[in-house]
Amino acid sequence: MTVFALWMIAAVGASVFCLVRGVLDCRRGHYVWGVLGIASGLILAFMPIQTHAVKVDLPVEGQGPTPAPKPS
Numbered sequence: 001m002t003v004f005a006l007w008m009i010a011a012v013g014a015s016v017f018c019l020v021r022g023v024l025d026c027r028r029g030h031y032v033w034g035v036l037g038i039a040s041g042l043i044l045a046f047m048p049i050q051t052h053a054v055k056v057d058l059p060v061e062g063q064g065p066t067p068a069p070k071p072s
Helices: 002-028 031-045
Strands: none
Touching: 002 031
16 A cells, blocks of 8 residues: 555656646746646646446346235
């Protein structure tokens, strides 16, 4: 778990660095580099992270278990 936390800290740091560098480049007039830095920072920030997923299948209405037949 600690290795995962270290990778998360590194990813957040890289994302913040790209965003700050992109804003600074835009302020200096280097708009292409600024937009690329901001875009890469946002991509890093919103990248999905694989986690342990649990799948639960819920019955659809009308497709539940069939009732037992009634004795005649």
